[in-house]
Amino acid sequence: MRVLGVDPGLTRCxxxxxxxxxxxxxxxxGVGVxxxxxxxxxxxxxxxxxxxxxxxxxxxxxxxxxVERVFSQHNVRTVMGTAQASAVAMLCAARRGLPVALHTPSEVKAAVTGSGRADKAQVGAMVTRLLRLDAPPKPADAADALALAICHIWRAPATDRLQRAVAAQRIRTTKGSTA
Amino acid sequence: MRVLGVDPGLTRCxxxxxxxxxxxxxxxxGVGVxxxxxxxxxxxxxxxxxxxxxxxxxxxxxxxxxVERVFSQHNVRTVMGTAQASAVAMLCAARRGLPVALHTPSEVKAAVTGSGRADKAQVGAMVTRLLRLDAPPKPADAADALALAICHIWRAPATDRLQRAVAAQRIRTTKGSTA
Structure with a gap:
């Protein structure tokens, strides 16, 4: 599977x-900003x-x-720009019919480093290792975008199983009500 | 001038x-949701x-x-949806080259009622009077959108004067530096 990770931001996305x-x-x-x-x-x-x-x-x-899931417990001005940029990223994907998944910063950190509290340097180091790069991608937003994509690839099987289970349940419920 | 006011929201815009x-x-x-x-x-x-x-x-x-300017001091879940919906409204307008203005809720209330702390009913009553309607537009989001448009029409001359002054200053500064 091929995943585009987006670390949303107005100044650097x-x-x-x-x-x-x-x-x-x-x-x-590919990687960039x-x-x-x-x-x-x-x-x-x-x-x-x-x-x-x-x-x-x-x-x-x-x-x-x-796309990184945005929380509003951070700086007020920054979080608005982040929420707005993430809306644009989600819109572009959904308009093309692409599935959009949101992952929290701690889910991403936990996926690539084993700890939800890892710092930027640790995330950068693991992204470099997992993708066998020569150096950590710069700036940190680019490395975070790759970490998001990796997180999605690794979490997707569980999510897919869950989505299939929910869909199957819906079909059973529908059949039950029309029988 | 013809202004579209947008009171952003995911559930009701x-x-x-x-x-x-x-x-x-x-x-x-026109008015709607x-x-x-x-x-x-x-x-x-x-x-x-x-x-x-x-x-x-x-x-x-x-x-x-x-478009209503979104602040994040409100409910966390709601404000994210509001910020995202406002991003889409701004994007649609700017993509067509239309000027986008943001007004805060208190600017809008102050413009149509004289008080930045007016409640929904008061805003609805003034929108009804100013637009000579038979009844306040429902739901409140629709009335708020009209209030935003009215606010913009009334504030625009001041804003335009300011923008023109800034532009003139820029031209003077540029001429000064190149002279």
Missing amino acids: GVGVVEGVAGRPLRMI VRTPADAETARRLVAVEEGIERWLDEYRPEFVA | GVGVVEGVAGRPLRMI VRTPADAETARRLVAVEEGIERWLDEYRPEFVA
Whole structure:
């Protein structure tokens, strides 16, 4: 499976594409950052984020998009921009019919380092090792985007089983009510 | 000037179009609500908000879009949805080259009622009076969207003067530095 990870942000939106399946070595297909000028109006910055994400979707054709789930316990100004950029990323993916998964920062950290409280350096080091890169991707947002994609590939089997179970249950319930 | 006001939300996104200029009676052109199902995934809901806003832009061709500025001091779950819906509204407008203005809830209340602390009923009553409607628009999100549009029409002359002054200052500064 090929996954685009998005670490949303208005100033720097990390993007990383990883290919692989759980239990097998993973491969980095692409990594980068979508930037928008800090002095531009928010609406114009959101258009720039959309254009950037669209380019990544066009070029790398991922089958899944994993976006960092935004919480609002952080800095007020930052979290608004993050929520808005994540909305644009989700919109671009869902408009194309791509499944969108949200993973929390601690789920991502726990997936790649074993600890939900790992720091940036540790996440960067593990991303480098897992994807067999020469050096940690810079900036940290790019490394985080790759970590999100890895997290999704590793968590997906469990999520898929759950989604299939829910779907099967729905079918049984429907059959029961129409019988 | 014709303004589309947007009171952003994932469950109910209020939309209202008002035409007029400051100091003259205003006219309501349209009012409504874009709804998305609460049980759908956030990404799908954002696509539905986009489709709804696009329909309103296509049908009413506003020259300006006024969106409520979102703060994060409210409920955590709600504010994320509001920030995401507002991002989609801003994106739709900016993509068409329409100017987007953000007004805070207290600016809107102060504009239509004279008090930044007015309650929903008071805002609804003033919107009804100012637009010469038979009854307050329902739900409150629709009335709030109209209030946003009215606020924008009344504040715009000041904002425009300010923007022109800033632009003139920039030109002077540039001329000064290149002279």
